[in-house]
Amino acid sequence: MSGTTTIAQSASFSLSRAARELELKRGEFDLALHLGCLRSVPDEGGGGRRVTRAEIDRMRAEAGFPETLRERVKAVGTTEGAALMGVTNTRFTRLARLGLVVPVKFYLNRYRVVVWLYLAEELRQFASDPQNALMMSGRTPEGLRDQLDDGLDLRPRNWRGRYLGFLLRQTEDPWARAAVVASLLDPAQVSEIVEDPDERAQLNRLRPGPVSQAAPDSPGARIAERITTADASDEIGWLRADLAQSVLEAREDRPAARPARDASLVPAPAPMPASSAGPPTGVPPSADRTSPVDARPAVRERLTTADLPLMPRETARSRRLLTWLRRRSPQESSYSALNSPSCTTETRRRPSRS
Numbered sequence: 001m002s003g004t005t006t007i008a009q010s011a012s013f014s015l016s017r018a019a020r021e022l023e024l025k026r027g028e029f030d031l032a033l034h035l036g037c038l039r040s041v042p043d044e045g046g047g048g049r050r051v052t053r054a055e056i057d058r059m060r061a062e063a064g065f066p067e068t069l070r071e072r073v074k075a076v077g078t079t080e081g082a083a084l085m086g087v088t089n090t091r092f093t094r095l096a097r098l099g100l101v102v103p104v105k106f107y108l109n110r111y112r113v114v115v116w117l118y119l120a121e122e123l124r125q126f127a128s129d130p131q132n133a134l135m136m137s138g139r140t141p142e143g144l145r146d147q148l149d150d151g152l153d154l155r156p157r158n159w160r161g162r163y164l165g166f167l168l169r170q171t172e173d174p175w176a177r178a179a180v181v182a183s184l185l186d187p188a189q190v191s192e193i194v195e196d197p198d199e200r201a202q203l204n205r206l207r208p209g210p211v212s213q214a215a216p217d218s219p220g221a222r223i224a225e226r227i228t229t230a231d232a233s234d235e236i237g238w239l240r241a242d243l244a245q246s247v248l249e250a251r252e253d254r255p256a257a258r259p260a261r262d263a264s265l266v267p268a269p270a271p272m273p274a275s276s277a278g279p280p281t282g283v284p285p286s287a288d289r290t291s292p293v294d295a296r297p298a299v300r301e302r303l304t305t306a307d308l309p310l311m312p313r314e315t316a317r318s319r320r321l322l323t324w325l326r327r328r329s330p331q332e333s334s335y336s337a338l339n340s341p342s343c344t345t346e347t348r349r350r351p352s353r354s
Contacts (some may be wrong), residue, residue, distance in 0.1 A: 018051035075117035099154035178246035179206035202256040
């Protein structure tokens with residue numbers, strides 16, 4: 001097995017090694033994976049994703065390598081993007097807020113301001129399309145201006161759509177795909193759709209890692225969390241329906257993992273009543289020389305076979321008591337004789353000891 005794993009890993013590279021082989025910066029390499037320009041495979045040893053030697057050779061064999069590959073994954077900000085399209089920064093921002101140009105990634109600067117990045121190739125395509133000439137120059141249509149004045153900003157939503165597609169391309173496992181959808185919803189929304197706590201735990205275990213490198217619960221992490229969580233009602237409704245369908249398909253594939261329960265968390269059984277309890281704790285049955293029946297001779301004399309069906313003999317507690325009684329010696333307990341219809345009160349009475 002170890003030899004097979006070694007051979008498989010020798011035919012593939014880690015992501016950092018693959019980035020060096022393709023002469024890409026790590027950010028450029030991650031974006032190439034995000035866009036589907038480069039394919040990766042899961043590591044059989046559970047160490048993350050890897051890139052095969054054949055995929056590296058395919059990319060290196062393309063004409064103009066590595067400049068053509070770098071140009072395909074080049075991401076620019078607002079200022080450079082506006083220059084590429086030949087518009088002002090203000091107009092470019094309006095186009096982005098209206099969802100006409102879609103960001104491909106984002107980061108937080110040192111002032112915790114969200115900086116959106118766009119593919120340079122897509123911006124050039126948008127600017128060269130004659131159908132977009134009206135949006136490139138002139139006055140913005142009144143209906144769109146009203147939406148902008150009301151605070152419309154589709155950049156986070158459009159980024160989430162791209163990010164969702166990227167994550168879904170990375171896995172074929174049904175539970176992992178459901179976890180991807182759940183990662184874009186508020187936990188309260190997930191709890192309403194997935195009521196089983198073990199299934200929710202399964203989704204949390206497979207949840208994608210955070211998109212921000214900020215420390216957990218820091219202001220930067222909270223900003224990134226707001227961006228990665230759906231907030232529009234129609235988007236939430238679509239994701240909820242997709243999550244319900246994804247979980248249904250995952251259940252059909254295999255049930256969620258059920259972790260072993262801690263025995264210390266299981267509630268102890270209720271104590272038996274004093275009238276039917278066994279020997280005191282710590283005292284073995286052999287050391288107790290008086291049976292519960294002998295300890296109350298008056299009650300034993302009044303007991304008849306007509307009273308026996310009224311005893312809760314079918315409960316689990318009664319079965320344990322009967323088992324304990326039957327383990328005692330015949331001289332100390334005559335419960336079997338007591339339970340016999342042919343037994344009379346006189347024959348059931350235990351002779352007094354001399």
